[in-house]
Structure formats: C-alpha cells, structure tokens
Amino acid sequence: xxxxxxxxxxxxxxxxxxxxxxxxxxxxxxxxxxxxxxxxxxxxxxxxxxxxxxxxxxxxxxxxxxxxxxxxxxxxxxxxxxxxxxxxxxxxxxxxxxxxxxxxxxxxxxxxxxxxxxxxxxxxxxxxxxxxxxxxxxxxxxxxxxxxxxxxxxxxxxxxxxxxxxxxxxxxxxxxxxxxxxxxxxxxxxxxxxxxxxxxxxxxxxxxxxxxxxxxxxxxxxxxxxxxxxxxxxxxxxxxxxxxxxxxxxxxxxxxxxxxxxxxxxxxxxxxxxxxxxxxxxxxxxxxxxxxxxxxxxxxxxxxxxxxxxxxxxxxxxxxxxxxxxxxxxxxxxxxxxxxxxxxxxxxxxxxxxxxxxxxxxxxxxxxxxxxxxxxxxxxxxxxxxxxxxxxxxxxxxxxxxxxxxxxxxxxxxxxxxxxxxxxxxxxxxxxxxxxxxxxxxxxxxxxxxxxxx
Amino acid sequence: xxxxxxxxxxxxxxxxxxxxxxxxxxxxxxxxxxxxxxxxxxxxxxxxxxxxxxxxxxxxxxxxxxxxxxxxxxxxxxxxxxxxxxxxxxxxxxxxxxxxxxxxxxxxxxxxxxxxxxxxxxxxxxxxxxxxxxxxxxxxxxxxxxxxxxxxxxxxxxxxxxxxxxxxxxxxxxxxxxxxxxxxxxxxxxxxxxxxxxxxxxxxxxxxxxxxxxxxxxxxxxxxxxxxxxxxxxxxxxxxxxxxxxxxxxxxxxxxxxxxxxxxxxxxxxxxxxxxxxxxxxxxxxxxxxxxxxxxxxxxxxxxxxxxxxxxxxxxxxxxxxxxxxxxxxxxxxxxxxxxxxxxxxxxxxxxxxxxxxxxxxxxxxxxxxxxxxxxxxxxxxxxxxxxxxxxxxxxxxxxxxxxxxxxxxxxxxxxxxxxxxxxxxxxxxxxxxxxxxxxxxxxxxxxxxxxxx
Numbered sequence: 057x058x059x060x061x062x063x064x065x066x067x068x069x070x071x072x073x074x075x076x077x078x079x080x081x082x083x084x085x086x087x088x089x090x091x092x093x094x095x096x097x098x099x100x101x102x103x104x105x106x107x108x109x110x111x112x113x114x115x116x117x118x119x120x121x122x123x124x125x126x127x128x129x130x131x132x133x134x135x136x137x138x139x140x141x142x143x144x145x146x147x148x149x150x151x152x153x154x155x156x157x158x159x160x161x162x163x164x165x166x167x168x169x170x171x172x173x174x175x176x177x178x179x180x181x182x183x184x185x186x187x188x189x190x191x192x193x194x195x196x197x198x199x200x201x202x203x204x205x206x207x208x209x210x211x212x213x214x215x216x217x218x219x220x221x222x223x224x225x226x227x228x229x230x231x232x233x234x235x236x237x238x239x240x241x242x243x244x245x246x247x248x249x250x251x252x253x254x255x256x257x258x259x260x261x262x263x264x265x266x267x268x269x270x271x272x273x274x275x276x277x278x279x280x281x282x283x284x285x286x287x288x289x290x291x292x293x294x295x296x297x298x299x300x301x302x303x304x305x306x307x308x309x310x311x312x313x314x315x316x317x318x319x320x321x322x323x324x325x326x327x328x329x330x331x332x333x334x335x336x337x338x339x340x341x342x343x344x345x346x347x348x349x350x351x352x353x354x355x356x357x358x359x360x361x362x363x364x365x366x367x368x369x370x371x372x373x374x375x376x377x378x379x380x381x382x383x384x385x386x387x388x389x390x391x392x393x394x395x396x397x398x399x400x401x402x403x404x405x406x407x408x409x410x411x412x413x414x415x416x417x418x419x420x421x422x423x424x425x426x427x428x429x430x431x432x433x434x435x436x437x438x439x440x441x442x443x444x445x446x447x448x449x450x451x452x453x454x455x456x457x458x459x460x461x462x463x464x465x466x467x468x469x470x471x472x473x474x475x476x477x478x479x480x481x482x483x484x485x486x487x488x489x490x491x492x493x494x495x496x497x498x499x500x501x502x503x504x505x506x507x508x509x510x
Numbered sequence: 511x512x513x514x515x516x517x518x519x520x521x522x523x524x525x526x527x528x529x530x531x532x533x534x535x536x537x538x539x540x541x542x543x544x545x546x547x548x549x550x551x552x553x554x555x556x557x558x559x560x561x562x563x564x565x566x567x568x569x570x571x572x573x574x575x576x577x578x579x580x581x582x583x584x585x586x587x588x589x590x591x592x593x594x595x596x597x598x599x600x601x602x603x604x605x606x607x608x609x610x611x612x613x614x615x616x617x618x619x620x621x622x623x624x625x626x627x628x629x630x631x632x633x634x635x636x637x638x639x640x641x642x643x644x645x646x647x648x649x650x651x652x653x654x655x656x657x658x659x660x661x662x663x664x665x666x667x668x669x670x671x672x673x674x675x676x677x678x679x680x681x682x683x684x685x686x687x688x689x690x691x692x693x694x695x696x697x698x699x700x701x702x703x704x705x706x707x708x709x710x711x712x713x714x715x716x717x718x719x720x721x722x723x724x725x726x727x728x729x730x731x732x733x734x735x736x737x738x739x740x741x742x743x744x745x746x747x748x749x750x751x752x753x754x755x756x757x758x759x760x761x762x763x764x765x766x767x768x769x770x771x772x773x774x775x776x777x778x779x780x781x782x783x784x785x786x787x788x789x790x791x792x793x794x795x796x797x798x799x800x801x802x803x804x805x806x807x808x809x810x811x812x813x814x815x816x817x818x819x820x821x822x823x824x825x826x827x828x829x830x831x832x833x834x835x836x837x838x839x840x841x842x843x844x845x846x847x848x849x850x851x852x853x854x855x856x857x858x859x860x861x862x863x864x865x866x867x868x869x870x871x872x873x874x875x876x877x878x879x880x881x882x883x884x885x886x887x888x889x890x891x892x893x894x895x896x897x898x899x900x901x902x903x904x905x906x907x908x909x910x911x912x913x914x915x916x917x918x919x920x921x922x923x924x925x926x927x928x929x930x931x932x933x934x935x936x937x938x939x940x941x942x943x944x945x946x947x948x949x950x951x952x953x954x955x956x957x958x959x960x961x962x963x964x
Contacts (some may be wrong), residue, residue, distance in 0.1 A: 228691075236690070236699070237682075239798045240753070244698035245690070299694070344693045 066218035073363030073380035074224035075174035111374030119381035134163035141270035227368035259289035280428035357399035367413035520672035527817030527834035528678035529628035565828030573835035588617035595724035681822035713743035811853035821867035
C-alpha cells in the first residue's frame, strides 16, 4: 500500500461505482470520505422496482479482483447466464449461447445486494469514512468547496474542502449539473422513446419455462419482456416498450391488461398469478431511460466524473455498471502510470476514456434492436453460426462483438471497430460466393441449353 | 386587435427576441409582463465587445413587418451588405454578390441599437409592463410559479403566477436549465473548438479597403477575420479561430501580435493604429461559441422556449436572430390557426419548429467552413457561377442555398433538402458531361489513329 494519507479524496455517491472507487482509493492509501444523499441502502427494506438487475461481466469482475472480491461476489451474490433463451409468441423456446466456450457467462446480480456488499467491504478500511444522508447542494470548482445539506440533522449545512473530488453520483449527477454551467463543457442528455416497467416473479418451480442459466427474452419487435434470475430463485422481469404505449396497456381495464399479457407472453402468464400481476401493474410505474454524454469529465485538476455521472448508457448491453467499474481500473492504471501525480491523472482520464464510453453508449442502443427484434430472425441465427465457426478457426482475431464486449477487456472502441471490420469481411465473402454461384449457374444452364438444342 | 386581456403572459428576457415576442403578444391583446435580469440596455453606455453585429434578413424583416417596424428599422439602424468582399493574403480583393438580384442584401445592425429600438416600441403598448433587474431564480412548472430576485431592490424576492410563460432568455436560459431536470427533456450543448475576439474599427475614411455595401472577409483556412459596417461608419470586426490558439497570439509580445496581424491581415492593419489594436487586445477577451438543441420546447401547456433559449446556433449564417424573430411569426401563425387556444399553440410549437431549428443549426456550422475556407477556393466560385446561371433559368426551382436561407421564408429544413437535391443534380450533370466528353474523345482519337494507320 502506498502512503498518500495527506491527500483528501471526496467521493460523491455510494452506489456500486462510488463504493468501488472508494475501495480503490483507500487501497491506494488515500484518505477517503464518501458522501451519499440517500440513507444506507443496507437499512432499506423496500424493493424499489427501479433497478434492472445487473449483469456482471469480465470488465466488472476484473475491477473487483483488484480488491480481492471477484470470487466471493460471484459465489455469494450472482446467478450465471450462459445464453439467451428466446420465447416465441407460440410458446416455442430456443437457446442462443453467448460464446462458443460454453462456460462463459454473464452473472445476474441485484444492484442493491452488490451495493450493500461493497459498502460493507468499504467500511473495513481505516482510511475511509462514509457519510449517508449528505445531499450535495453546491459546488465551487475554483475554491474546491462542497456544500452539503445533512438530511438527518435538521437540514444543517456543512461545507468541506477536499483536495480531489470524484463524482460517482449517477446519471442525474449533481456535480455534472454544476459543470453544465461552465464554458467549454459539452453535454447531451437523450431520453429514448422506450421506457421500462419491472415485474417481480416470486421464487417457485419455474424450471420448465424459465430454464436456469439463461437470460430469458420475449422479443416482440417493437417491445420485449426479459427475465433475469436472482440468487433466491426469484426472477426480475422487465417490460420494455415505447413510453406512450404504457398508459394504453397498464392503465386499461383489468381484462385488457391480462389479455395483452396472454396474447404476447403466454408462457410467462403460467408463472404468475393474474392478481399478483394486476397488483404490480396498479402499484408500479413505467420509468424512462436516459443516455448522457459529456466532455471533458474533469474540471481543473481536481474534479472528475466517473461511471454513470460521466457516461450514462441505456441498459441493453448490461454494460453500465461494468463500464463504471472499468473506469476504476483505468483510474488505477493512470495512478500507476503517472506515479500518483493526481493532477495529471485527473486531466488525462477524459482522453483515455472518452472514445470508449461513446462506443459502448452506441453499442448499447444497437443491442436493444438486437434483443427486441433481431434475435427472433433467421438472419441473426445464421450470422451467429458463421461468427462461431470463424471464432473457432481464428480464436484470436475473430471475436464476435458480444463476446468481445462481455468476455474480454478489449477497449469498447476497438470492439466496435473490429465488428465493423467483420461485417465488411462477411459482406465481401457473400459477394464472392454469390459471384461464383452465378458463374456456376450460368455454365450449368448453358450446358443444359446446348444439350436441349442439339 | 383581439381581446385576451385576462390572460397573463410572462416573457423572460428583454433581448431582441423577447422584446419582439412581447410586441406580438401585446398586439394580440394579451396582458404582457416582461422580466429582464439586466438593467435597461438603453441606459448602458458601454460597448460590451461581445455582440457580433447582427445581419438582419428576410425572416427577421417579415417578423418586424407584423408590428410595422420593418422599414423604419432598415432605414434608421442598418447598413446594407450586398455581398462578401474577400481579402487575400497578398492584399487582393474580390467581391462575391449574395444573389443574382443585386438589390438583395443583408442588413448589418448593432444588437444593442435594435434591442433598444424594440424596447422603446414595446413601452408604447398599454398592456405591457417591463421589469428590469428581475433575475429569475426559481421555476415551478406544475404550479406555474416564477420566483425573481429584484437586483435593484435590496435583493428582495418576488413570486408571480402567470398563465403562460415564454422564455426568450437566450443561449444560457435559466428556464431551460430548470427544464433539463425534467424527464423526457432532451438537451445538448456543444462548444465549438473555435472562439471569437471582437475589434472595433473607428469611423474613418476606409472606402478603398473596406468598400461599403459588403461584409468583408479575410479567410485564412483555419481562422478568419470579418468586418461588418455600422450606421456611424465604424466597423465591427471579429477574429474567429481555435480557442487554444488565442492565448498564443493575443497573450504574446507586442511585436508578435502586430507581426501576426501584419502577416495575415495586411490591408486591415492600414486601417487601425497599432496602439489601438494592442490596447483592444490587452483589454479584450476571446469568447466561446455555444450551440444548443433541445426537444421539446414546451413544458405542460404553459411554458415555451423561443429564440436562442430553444435553439442557440453558431453565428456564421447570421441567422440566430432571424430564426428567433421567425419563431415569433410562427407563434403568431399558430395563434391564428388554433384561434388563440394557447394550450394547443404551446404544445404544437415544438413539432412545427423543431426540424427547421435543427436544419439551421447544421447549416450554420457548415457556413463557417464556407466562410473561413471555401470562399477562397476556385471550386466555390465555379459552383456559385453555375448556381447563378441555373437560378436565372429556373428562378422558382433553383434557388441557391444562401439565397434561400437569407432572402426567402422557405422553411430551413426545405432549404437544406433543396440544396442536397441541387448537389445531386450537379453531380449527375458532371458525370453525364464527363461520359460524353470521354466518348467524344474516344472517337476523335480513334479517327486520328485510323487515319494514321491508313
């Protein structure tokens, strides 16, 4: 462990990325104070209905490895998903494995449980303090002053002056909101037309329909239902569809709600009591999905955005948390590279990370189309077969996009470029094949014609 | 005049667009209160150095016509510009007229003077009140409450509850800042890499170099200087270049500053005393350029963004104010179309205007490349000639892009589409010409060859 104990690092947000980042900085010997606007998630007994289950994969696991938590998290908190199980409208099912190496999988994990686990780990560091119910209300970038409102202590205010501020306060980051006012800060927020509605399936004997080891998808072209397994054998299901369609379905008569689910998700309805579904529909709420981009991620040499605060993406690649965890790995690499010259590290982070964050943001948009539509098409399955064959023949050079993103640490931008190159090669192979086929066909027809005319 | 005196309209911002919009609503019989955070611009004696002179054109003039101000503004406040005068590095000059109809021109006008003029007009309406030094500090979209801080009255706060709020508070709109927090509000802000620095040329005998009736441009590929005429015969000049280059030039030694200007803008240096230039450089400041987009422009059926607050664009097409003024025309059209059903008008404005605002934003980016680089190229002059010939032959169907944007009210999106269509036609004509030329050449060569071989 290095000794940087005089440097005070404030981390805003004690979500999964904030907690992990705090562990990283503590492990590096810095004095860390974490400020979280909510109460301790471990004391919260409610299920919030707003956390799409997370899919932990390679990049996230690599980051956890640095603090020695990879194996224990996988064993104690996650359920493996080796492929997608596609449910047709007629009740047919077929599985599409994620990788030719059948042991490769995504790990389904509850955001809340992972968050709680990291917080407990975090508290073991003597050089870390976590302040809950500290709501950030003002940021002064020049004097490095942060003002908090203490929600539990009669709304009292507290102003602190850390050396470095790392903001991991999510897609609606307060620190970023203050950055928007600064000159030369580029920012965009895009709400996609589609939103989501979460449905809990209680643990029960569902093995016939919800086979273990899969992420289940009911692709219905413009909308889809998915189900991710939980450790307690329950399932977290999410209905994605255009926001304006939700009221038409979820706010209609009870019979209409049930007939919608029966029409499109018949086998799913065998798993849930109609009353339970109606109850969840009545008490639940459709939620929006935001994608944000900004540049730079830093202000001066002392403020840095990480995770969703820097690059919130849509959830369809299961990469939001993994990208945030990978941010921690990259911060750590920069700390080593620049021998803990924090000012340089903070100013370098944007250029090291920005293009990869843009790439995964674009890929996540694309993957929604793949999940809700393409997976149900024959052309997709053919492409997958060709990909698998080429991957077997050239394991180092032909890594299919989904495997590169989920099962390697190849920079996201490179994954995207490799995929474009693969598309080009396949297109050229197709043209070549079609040409040979046409020439062959011509000679066959010509020889038949000449025989007939003889 | 209609009678809608019970409906209270709050307009945020008393800049050119806010003032004009207030005139429109007053003309329509509504009760209007305008809130402006600054003091009355008419009392401000300083020249701020941050207003690129505006180029009033067709769309702006049309809007002024509605309140009967078009002729008086043109006569009393503006200087016509019939074309661009290009200044080469070697001191050569050539003029490129804006239109084949040589009476068509842009009208150079000082932002401040136009603003003051509109404010004076505005005060003549009995159903309008203007509050200066009212800084908007809070917006409650659901209860329609606006809270202001009265900057002149001991910072007292005042909360008002109008029926409709129209925010014309510019590129850094406070109302829009509050909208960013709302779900489904899409927003982007982009600072371009280039910034600007303003230089005043005092009125003097400059006719040889700065010929009247022109917008003068010194295009230098990655940067440029422009000069727009003022009514008092002075000129407002603006140096545009990459932001990171400004310190290298403007913060260097006096000799280096002068040698830069002498190298690239030799004839310009004949118009200004070196001490005056150095003085302006020392006291001035390079400023950034922002482009913003958002969607929707409204919240509920009572808040609407207009002008730069809705769509701030870069200044290179001289269309920022014209687009804002055209917003007023469109609002007025909707008021008539929906018989003053304000809720519908506000909810319809975005869909009526959004695509045109996107188009002019893109065109404005493009025009910077045209101004600082393309105008100096032979290919640009050839294209201009072809455009002019086709425009003469087909005056209704072939309107060159710059003329369509500046001298018609054709929706911006249509201007952009028409230009793409024109590019296609010209490309095909070129291919056709090249084919005929090749065939002709082949026959000529073949006949010479056969003669030679005989």
